[in-house]
Amino acid sequence: MQNFDYMTPTRLIFGKGVIEKLPEVMGKYGKKVLLTYGGGSIKKLGLYDKVKELLSDFDIVELSGIQPNPKYDPSVLEGVRLCKEHNVDVILAVGGGSVLDCSKAIAAGAKYDGDVWDLISYKAFAKDALPIVDILTLAATGSEYDCGGVISRTETNDKIGYVDPHLYPVVSFLDPTYTFTVSKKQTAAGCADAMNHIMEQYFCEDATLLNDGFCEAGLKSLMINARKCLDNPEDYNARAEMMFTCTLGCNGIYALGNSESGWPCHGIEHALSAYYDITHGEGLAIITPRWMKHILSEKTVDRFVKYGVNVFGIDSSLEKFDIAEKAIQATYDFFESIGIPMHLKDVGIDESRIGEMAHHIAVNEGLENAYAPLTEQDITDILNASL
Numbered sequence: 001m002q003n004f005d006y007m008t009p010t011r012l013i014f015g016k017g018v019i020e021k022l023p024e025v026m027g028k029y030g031k032k033v034l035l036t037y038g039g040g041s042i043k044k045l046g047l048y049d050k051v052k053e054l055l056s057d058f059d060i061v062e063l064s065g066i067q068p069n070p071k072y073d074p075s076v077l078e079g080v081r082l083c084k085e086h087n088v089d090v091i092l093a094v095g096g097g098s099v100l101d102c103s104k105a106i107a108a109g110a111k112y113d114g115d116v117w118d119l120i121s122y123k124a125f126a127k128d129a130l131p132i133v134d135i136l137t138l139a140a141t142g143s144e145y146d147c148g149g150v151i152s153r154t155e156t157n158d159k160i161g162y163v164d165p166h167l168y169p170v171v172s173f174l175d176p177t178y179t180f181t182v183s184k185k186q187t188a189a190g191c192a193d194a195m196n197h198i199m200e201q202y203f204c205e206d207a208t209l210l211n212d213g214f215c216e217a218g219l220k221s222l223m224i225n226a227r228k229c230l231d232n233p234e235d236y237n238a239r240a241e242m243m244f245t246c247t248l249g250c251n252g253i254y255a256l257g258n259s260e261s262g263w264p265c266h267g268i269e270h271a272l273s274a275y276y277d278i279t280h281g282e283g284l285a286i287i288t289p290r291w292m293k294h295i296l297s298e299k300t301v302d303r304f305v306k307y308g309v310n311v312f313g314i315d316s317s318l319e320k321f322d323i324a325e326k327a328i329q330a331t332y333d334f335f336e337s338i339g340i341p342m343h344l345k346d347v348g349i350d351e352s353r354i355g356e357m358a359h360h361i362a363v364n365e366g367l368e369n370a371y372a373p374l375t376e377q378d379i380t381d382i383l384n385a386s387l
């Protein structure tokens with residue numbers, strides 16, 4: 001078991017109607033608020049009006065239009081400008097992972113004098129950040145309980161996971177009823193994203209029995225509850241369990257004491273969504289079974305056996321490579337069964353830029369140090385197999 005140093009300082013306020021606590025919570029951080037949100041789903045939900053009503057005593061500046069795969073320019077830059085110009089005390093992020101991630105970069109940038117890209121690209125490190133409170137509306141990324149934000153810079157095809165302990169939200173409001181309106185496409189993509197977060201922690205060299213059990217339960221919970229959410233979008237218990245499982249997915253708790261895996265599928269997918277602006281969870285679902293097939297070997301087969309037997313109930317008396325192959329097929333079949341397009345061509349990606357993307361990934365993602373090390377050629381092969 002590996003050493004670890006762990007703390008998540010975020011307060012989670014979970015359940016139906018918890019938003020009523022918003023004024024009391026926000027009051028602790030100040031009166032000048034930057035309210036951030038996306039393309040309008042929070043208005044359709046009635047959440048925008050509710051927030052404005054609850055915070056009628058606060059002075060609110062707004063940044064709207066934050067896109068999926070949030071962009072450095074204009075969203076992060078504009079948010080930082082607003083915070084500085086209006087002397088903002090606290091950011092209230094209302095939306096999915098993209099709104100939260102963008103708000104995290106803004107929170108750090110607001111307290112930094114130089115070019116915010118220096119922070120995102122690790123040329124400089126934040127000494128402070130504005131507090132972030134969020135109201136989550138989409139179960140997927142776990143951004144509400146971690147200290148990372150993923151920011152895209154279109155002109156350089158960069159999509160960088162910016163991680164810094166200053167970026168933990170101070171409070172996350174998790175009301176599953178706000179996820180009732182999430183589309184089938186985003187529900188399925190959110191499930192695939194959270195499943196992959198767990199897999200990225202499960203497939204490693206050195207894992208504990210405790211973590212394995214935790215991960216296997218998380219994967220089963222996501223598969224069962226995502227199906228229920230797709231069948232009945234207003235199934236409160238299914239939306240609630242899915243939301244909480246996603247929340248735990250990305251802050252490291254599933255892998256405390258495990259060795260590092262290198263998060264290879266994320267390394268590959270971030271380039272896909274940087275180059276083609278695709279939905280993150282769909283990109284992961286396409287890459288994951290191809291990556292699994294590519295890394296299956298004498299060294300990795302026992303992990304696949306455990307995964308296949310404990311997550312998918314595959315007969316443990318079969319030959320080990322047979323179990324592993326069945327487990328990989330079951331992973332593919334599950335994603336396909338919840339409606340995810342399972343080929344890159346289905347999401348608008350052809351072979352033309354595969355070499356360029358593989359090179360970008362090999363140079364920037366450090367996958368030569370992953371659990372199953374990946375060279376540029378390996379990455380090219382995985383991308384080609386995903387077409």
Ligand code: NZQ
Pocket residue numbers: 037038039040041042045066067068069070095096097098099101137138139140141142143146148149150178179180181182183186190193250266280281
């Ligand atoms: O923009 P609006 O109108 O709000 O619509 C959004 C958006 O179009 C919509 N939506 C959100 N809540 C809704 C809703 N529609 C109806 N009802 C609701 N209640 O859903 C669409 C997608 O939203 P987005 O925030 O982009 O989705 P998600 O939460 O999956 O976030 C994806 C982003 O997070 C990054 C991804 O790379 C991607 O950029 N990630 C962040 C991580 C983190 N911070 O830890 C880890 C992840 O691995 C991931 O990389």
Ligand code: ZN
Pocket residue numbers: 141193194196197266280
């Ligand atoms: Zn992810």
